[in-house]
Amino acid sequence: MKTINLSPEPNDAQIRRSIKPVISYPIDNFPAFDAELYRTARDNMNLIESIIIPPRDAKTFEIPAGCFFRIVSIDGPQVGDLNLWNKNNINERFFSGKTRALYGTHVSTGDRLYSTLPFLRPMATITYDTLDWYGYDKDGGSVHDVIGTRCDPYTHVALNNEEYHNCCHSNLCRALSQQQQKTIEEIEHHVHDVLNVFMCTGFTKNTHQYFMKASPVRPDDYIEFFAEIDLLCGLSACPGGDCSSSHSSDKAICYPLKVEIYKPLKGTLKQWSAPSPNKYSRNHGHS
Numbered sequence: 001m002k003t004i005n006l007s008p009e010p011n012d013a014q015i016r017r018s019i020k021p022v023i024s025y026p027i028d029n030f031p032a033f034d035a036e037l038y039r040t041a042r043d044n045m046n047l048i049e050s051i052i053i054p055p056r057d058a059k060t061f062e063i064p065a066g067c068f069f070r071i072v073s074i075d076g077p078q079v080g081d082l083n084l085w086n087k088n089n090i091n092e093r094f095f096s097g098k099t100r101a102l103y104g105t106h107v108s109t110g111d112r113l114y115s116t117l118p119f120l121r122p123m124a125t126i127t128y129d130t131l132d133w134y135g136y137d138k139d140g141g142s143v144h145d146v147i148g149t150r151c152d153p154y155t156h157v158a159l160n161n162e163e164y165h166n167c168c169h170s171n172l173c174r175a176l177s178q179q180q181q182k183t184i185e186e187i188e189h190h191v192h193d194v195l196n197v198f199m200c201t202g203f204t205k206n207t208h209q210y211f212m213k214a215s216p217v218r219p220d221d222y223i224e225f226f227a228e229i230d231l232l233c234g235l236s237a238c239p240g241g242d243c244s245s246s247h248s249s250d251k252a253i254c255y256p257l258k259v260e261i262y263k264p265l266k267g268t269l270k271q272w273s274a275p276s277p278n279k280y281s282r283n284h285g286h287s
Contacts, residue, residue: 025101033110037271038127041264049261053080057124058171058211058236060179061261061268062087062225065274068127068262071197071235071244072222076255077215077242080197081150081168082111083176083234084123085190090180090232092119092277096146096193101238105202106142108132112228113195120278123231128224141213144223147201148210149239152195156248164239167248168194171236172257179232190236197223199243214244222260229274235259 010016045068053059055078063069071080086092095116103111108129112122129144136142152169156162172191177184198217203210240247243253 004083009264015227015252022075022093022252023030027102030112033125034271035110035125038125041268042224042262044265044268045262046265047090048059048263051259051261053109053235053237053257053259055237055241055256056166056171056239056250058168058175058234059259060091060175060232060234061259062093063225063231063233063261064263065227065230066264066272067227068224068264069227069233070222070224070260070262071218072260073198074258075219075258076253077198077217078255078257079199079215079217079238079240079243080257081172081194081236081238083172083192083194084115085232085234086115086119086123087232092123092189093192094123095120095165096194096195099195100146103146106145108144108223113225116192118278118282120280122228122276124227128222130221131216131223134200138246139207139211139213140205141200141211142202143197143198143200143216145199146192146193147199147203147210148196148199150191150196150236151240151247153248160248164248166239166250168236168238174235175234175236179234197235199238201243201277205230212240212243212247213246215242217242233259 015103070132084094092115095114109110109132111122111126115123131143134143140261155165173184173188176187188227198215200213200215216225241252
């Protein structure tokens, strides 16, 4: 339960609460999602690689700029935790907090995944989502959240006083360590807050705590991304399975996930160009 309020309510409390909200980061000036551009490329692309992510484990894979990739449910309902890095500089990575501030708590078709400061540019665009019909349910839940941070062994120890080594954070650490040929100690700080693919989440209405419920994903469902820059991706098949009851344990039924990488035919993306890093001078008012 949340802490009981101890401060007395002021006389004008209702007036303060009644102030209307405003959108913090209006995106009206962003380029509109060019559905026709991506559709033309999607209709003329070839599968070039498939990768299976084992349950309770993670793998990395590379996506050249201008290509598409899909995360596909194959054997049963399964949630995935996705990290994105600039393949040529892993200091530039997915910024879930800013993506959330721009697009909302959950992302779907037409939304872009932004990178960290000082780069702050689209890394990938969601071009198709077979679960975009779900919307928000009566509990306030939706899929593909940029709220949760990934299950991790540190929180698990804090809550349960036991170690578990197949949390998504640990899975991604092992995968990135292998890909970069560096120790986990050297690369752990590069593992970051994720896009929770297929995960159904929200906030409870009474305590406003983060909740999860059984994912609506079924075999053959997929979410598709377009790589706006050269990407190194890490995907963990969460130990929570469909996240209907638990995570950070071996209790849940888990399934593999499949990644499919597609290359469009030459000439189908003539109107597209890769975004440049953010143009801010980085002066920060320093004279």
